[in-house]
Structures are given as structure tokens and as C-alpha cells.
Amino acid sequence: MFRPPHVRLLDYEVELGLVLGADLPLNTAVTPTTLPNYVAGLVIADDISARDVQLPKGQFYESKSYPTFTPVGPRLVLLDASEFTHMNRLRLRLWVNDVLRQDRTVADMIVQPARALTLLARFQTMTAGDLLLTGTPGGTALKAPPKPVEIAAALLPPAVKWRVFLGRQAKNPAYLQHGDVIAAGIATDGHEIDLGTQRTAVEHR
Template sequence: MDLSAGDCDRGRGVVLNSRVRIEVPAGSGFGRTHLPYGVFRPMGEQPRVGVRLGDSVIDLAVALDDPMFAQPSLNAFMTQGPQCWREVRERVTVAADAELPAAAVHPIHAVSLDLPIEIGDYVDFYASLDHATALGRMLRPNGDALLPNWRHLPVGYHGRSGTVVVSGTEIARPSGQRKTDSDTPDFGPSRRLDIEAELGFVVGAGSPLGTPLGTGDFDAHVFGVALVDDWSARDIQAWEGQPLGPFLGKSFATSLSAWVTPLDALAKARIPLPPQDPEPLPYLRDTDPWGLDIELTVAWNGQVVSTPPYRRMYWSPAQMLAHMTVNGASTRTGDLFASGTVSGPERAERGSLMEITWAGTDPVTVNGVQRTFLQDGDEVVITASAPALDGTRLTLGEVRGTVKPA
């Protein structure tokens, strides 16, 4: 794959025909050092690639005079590779500081947002020590919280890419076989519908079959990050998950933010991982610090119930990518892999209702009502922020979903 400027080197002079300057509100998490990418639809028009700046969307096909961005996904752009990603980011930064053609600027409230990527494969990991420990204590109260393999590799499973939906999509309550107090299940809508607050990583430049990627290859292949809500039917999952793990209890829906934050925008958020003991095998040893100081917030019907800290994650996304390909598995443009539930050690830092309510035994008060799992009509909104390059904080695109009846 040619990662040269080639397809990125078109129409550089168009931004000179300027008429509009975008003003960024004070305190906006979408300032000039952020510039996340998404796919939007102006009213009555076809979807196209844009960048968010403040409360506006910049149409890149118009602003950069480049048909590569007149596409219904980011894939055509992402496949060009990291040199192109950086060149385009530089050009967009210049454009954001200048005046733009009026046709290139759309108020955020006047457009609809689509799924930003055409997703190939979807993998979900289990990378939080706090989350894995909490679930282990619930599931194995008289045994070890962690299984023997957990500290040696980032545990994960392959999900269903066809049911990844953009933020704002309603989530139908799934039905299935539900675990009961006996060895015989019943069937019906899930009674223990849950969320998982996660961070997703979008593969931009793929890798061929038979070519493992190392931890040092991460930023040459991963384009950016986006928030994920991995909806989970805990009663369906509890019955079906032995011995092969998640299946129908997870595959009905996964929500993805409409905005993908490029890795370069998170340079100030990069931190070392917490200590790993024992030391990972050589192929999993990080060559660069890919811990991320990102603070998530989970709001249930408008009330904040948790602030999970991503900085505590045990396994880095670079280690996840290395493990995902160590057997020679290929990656493709648009592949998505997610961190698994982001959690901390305290109740107010847990990223799932399963943990917050300790499997439903310790209800949480939401708007004055004792609650355990999600009811029809409930809305969950996950947001996040991170240190920005200009010393402020950037805001990742939210992921929002409302539960509708089965």
C-alpha cells in the first residue's frame, strides 16, 4: 500500500476562496487541536466526510476540494495510511484557522450523523483489571477472581460487526434463553439489560494475512478512537456463556460514537500503563506508552452514575492489536476493536450496571428511584474528555442510546 501523499495532494488552493470563519465557543471540547472526523448528511443531500469544529461541521470535500471525502464512510481516506492522515490533519488545521467557503460549513444541529466507518471485523477485549476482578468476585465468590490466563494476555472475543450502530440509534430489548434458578432456561425479553462503557480503536491501514503486528506498529495502523457502548443482556449471557463466552447476549447491538478522534489529537493524553505483573511475553511488551488519561462519564436518564477512569486499564490498545494479530490474523480498514468495560476500584468508577449494582443486589438511586438494570424508555449517555494539545480538554463524541421494547 502506498502511504505517500499521492491521493492527499489535491485542491490545496480552494480554501483561499473564503467567506466564513468558524467561531469556537469558550470551553468547547471540539477546538482546533481536536478536529474529530465523522460522516454527516446535510438536509436532502448524500452523506459525506466532515470534521467537527466547535458547533459546526466542515465539509472536507468542499473545503479541501477533494472527492475522496464525498464518501459515505471514512474508509477511503483511512486506507491511505498515516502519512496521508497527518497531511490532511495539517490542511484541516490551516483551514480551521482561516475563512472557509460558506458551502463547506454546516451547523451541527442542521445535519444528521451516520456511522463514521464501514466496519469489517469487531473484537471486544476485557482489559480492565478492576472490571475483571469485580466480575470474577461475583461469578466465583469462593474462587480466584482472575482466571490464570488473565495477566498473561489481553482476553477478547469476536463480536458481530453488522449490529454496530451509530450513537442515537434506539436499542431494542433482546429476547433469548434466560438463566433461571434451575437447570432449565425460560425464553423472553432480557430482564437484566446492561451497558458497558468502553473505548473503541479504529483500524485505518490494514495488514495482510500471515503478518503479525507488534506493539510498535500501533500508530501506523490505528487511525483513531471513539466511544463504545457494548449493550449486554446479562441473563442471556449467563446461560449461554458456558463454555465459549459471549454470543447472543452481546451481538444484538453495540453503539459507536459518530465522531472518531485521531490519535494525534490525544498526544497529551498518553501516559505509561500501570505496572504489569508478571512481565508480558516479548511480543506484548509495549515499545511506547499507550496508556491514555481519558475520563469517561456514564449518565442514566440524565443522572451521572459513574466516572470510569481509562488511565487504570491494565492492557494497552497496542498490546491488544499485537495479540489480535500474533497468530497471523489480518486486519482491514474499518476494523474496530474495543477495550472492554472501563472501570475503577470504587463504585462510582464502575463502567457497567452489573458492577455498580453488584449483579442487582445493591440498587442505585436514579432520579429518586431504586434501580438495578435498564427498563424500556431508559436512556444512557456515555461521554469522555482528555487533555488537549492546547492545555484545555477535548471532548470525545458521545455515545447515546434509548431502550425500546422487545
């Protein structure tokens, strides 16, 4: 995975990817019971993010869309309807250079998979074969500032606020560096479902 030369704050986000097996029409309400009607399989995704692009611009598309970003795999695991009962016990983990950074289960998600599809269907149709990433647990390099700092920063002109914030973030050693190796895995603790381990090396161009 290549870091563009202008990006300094490169972050990781392990995410569970849902691969649709059927069309999801507009305004579809998906429940855990009906989830197997729409989802065929699961994959690991790492939603690589250029934070110094994302935050000042207030949008996500560019910051997550550079070539080689969002590696997916190593395998697509197709599920039987009965296997969806294990979904909440899937554990998302991510390591950087063998140091564990993220470790949470689907049950810990604020928005779980069925709810995520329902919310998306309010304004977007999806078709069989589409891939939806469902969010990342805590543990990313990016950390929100303390609330008093956040309130004070809101009083600053935007250009000043972001210059100060990005300057502080640049001192954070948790952001990805040249030569780092990311490992991401998603599986239940009993391996009823195991999506394998994705390994990605970081290179600076």
C-alpha cells in the same frame, strides 16, 4: 436501542473504540510508540450486553449482537501522531438518567490499547477500517458476587447456580429499563481530544 422481549438483565459498557488506519498482520507487536502506525481514529461505543444470555451460555457473541446493540458514535475523531500522547488521559464516562455510573481513564485500564492490539494479533489479523472495542471500566450493573458466595456457588449444579444467580440479579435496579436514557462520553479533561457524547434511549419491545 431495543431490548429483546426475552432479555431481562440489560447492561451497559462504555468503551473506547479504535478504528484501524492500516492492516494489522498476525503476530504484530504494538507499542504506545507504534500505535499511531495502526490506529487512525477513535469512537465511543456502548457494548450493550444481555447478561441473562451471556452468563448461562458462557459466551459473548449472542448476548452482545442483537439488533440496535453496540451503538457507536456520535463522531469519528481522526488523530495526528502527536495527539496519541493524550491517549492515557482520555476519561470514559457513562450516565443513566443523569446518574454517573462509570468514570475511569484509559490509564486505569488493565489492558491498554497497544497491548490489546498485540494480544489480538496473536491469533487474528485486522484490516484498515476495522473497529476494536477495548474494554469497559467498573460500574456496570453486573457485579461479581463476594468470593465466599462464588466458591459456594461453584459446588452447585450449573442449572441451579444460574437460576439462583439470575434471580438475585433480577432484583438489581441498576439494569437498564424501558425509558432509561444512556449518555456516554470520552474526552480528556482538557478536551485535547473529545469524542462527543452519545445518547441512547432504551425501549422494550
